[in-house]
Amino acid sequence: MNQQALEKSTTRKVTLRLIPFLSLCFVIAILDRVNIGFAALQMNEDLGFSNAVFGLGAGIFFLGYFLLEVPGSAIMAKIGASKWISRIMVTWAIIAILMAFVQEPWQFYTARFLLGAAEASFYPCMVFYLSGFYQTKHHAKAIAGFMLAIPGANALGAPLSTFLLGVDWLNMSGWQWLFILEAIPALILGVIAFFYLDDKLEDVKWLNQDEKEWLIHVTTKEKLEKEQVKRYTFTQALKDRDVLILSAGYFCWMVGFYGINMFLPTISKGLSDTISLSTQGMGWLLGFMYTVAIIVMVMVGNHSDKKNERRWHVSACLTVSAMAMIISSYIANSSVILSFVFLTIALCGAFGAYSPFWAIPPSFLTGAAAGGAIALINSIGNLGGFFGPYIVGYIKDVTGSFHISMIFLGVSMILASFIIVFLVKQSGKALVVKASTEKSSIEKSI
Secondary structure (H helix, E strand, C coil): CCCCHHHHHHHHHHHHHHHHHHHHHHHHHHCCCCCHHHHHCCCCCCHCCCCHHHHHHHHHHHHHHHHHHHHHHHHHHHHHHHHHHHHHHHHHHHHHHHHHHHHHHHHHHHHHHHHHHHHHCHHHHHHHHHHHCCCHHHHHHEEEEEEEEHHHHHHHHHHHHHHHHCCCCCEEEEHHHHHHHHHHHHHHHHHHHHHHCCCCCCCCCCCCCHHHHHHHHHHHHHHHHHHHCCCCCCHHCCCCCHHHHCCCCCCCCHHHHHHHHHHHHHHHHHHHHHCCCCCCHHHEEEEHHHHHHHHHHHHHHHHHHHHHHHHHHHHHHHHHHHHHHHHHEEEEEEHHHHHHHHHHHHHHHHHHHHHHCCCCCCHHHCHHHHHHHHHHHHHHHHHHHHHHHHHHHHHHHHHHCHHHHHHHHHHHHHHHHHHHHCCCCHHHHHHHHHHCCEEEECCCCC
16 A cells, blocks of 8 residues: 555544544533533523623633643643543533532532533643644644534534423423533543543554554654654643743633633523524524534634644634624624624634644644643633633623623734734744645545
8 A cells, every 4th residue: 555545544544533532522521611601591590690600600610620731631641541531521520410409609619610620631631632643734634623522512502402491300490401411421421431542553453554553653753853843841841932822822812712602692692582582593593603613613724734824824713703703792783683693703713713723732842742732721721711701791790781891802812813823923933843844645535
């Protein structure tokens, strides 16, 4: 078998083996993280929570996430991804079920904090794990396939969660069953992950010998080429200039992203009430909006790989998202339909930036250093997930409107765009390794 055919068959097998399963796991993770936005449609009224209380509870998840993200990734590097991913999923499933029984604000805050702590390092583990099975030139596309889980979870979760809100079993409200039923798959997949995932290329049984040897050869070669640019340990990677800049940019991005994502069901409910759209109908509408975002995410990931460019793709997506978010707020009173159109555009931009952004760290760091860098970026960035929802809820309670909140979120994303495209500029050569400039024989076939 020639090298071109070997590359194609190996990459295809890796993709079919890993992407569907990891995407499914990530779908459940995102579903259990953001279903709080749909639960709020009932829970806030039942428990007497204000927008500020809800915003703080929704955001405090990311404080727990922040504190244990880097330590969790360090543990993963030592014990292996399969064991750590399994532990994460089982633990967060148990805590997600306990969310159904909160009654007081402090219980709500505690459960959300523990949920974040339980899930910490899950995402960087996934990204780091994938980087060990793909060449750099296919990495953005692989991440895009895996990260379709983010809008995919929302596309699935919107109609599913609004449906579960109508469940009334055993004298428990729909929002309680929402937490319980959407957590059970995490328990099941957590156990399966322990046996399904291989920690090392040398351990895989689903590639033939030629494919395994070829993949080990090309990934080892790329690792050495990257280390000629930057050879860092786990700790040194946490101090790298580019890693810190990417962390700052991701922080501003996540302020805007989670600010809109956590409150989108509430915002949409307010808009849909003006056109007499039912809660279930709103769920289907949101599902459609996230489905459009999935399509855009694939297109951006493919184009980023084709052009071998990351920063400007991220910047363009975030700028479009920010502008659409602000415009949606301005026209909400005059045209609900157009407001939903621009909200959809905002979602497309916010999600489209993911795959090119997360292809950047593994392009100049390897091994434990890459895992540490991804963890730090995700950890600091997701602190924005705390501030975004809290500030949105606070401003809504003070002003009675989401208008100023949307402007704030848009400005935050524009700042993220500026940081990523301009401040990382000086290290452009470090962000593209030799292997990523080679002509991909598989780009047209995937």
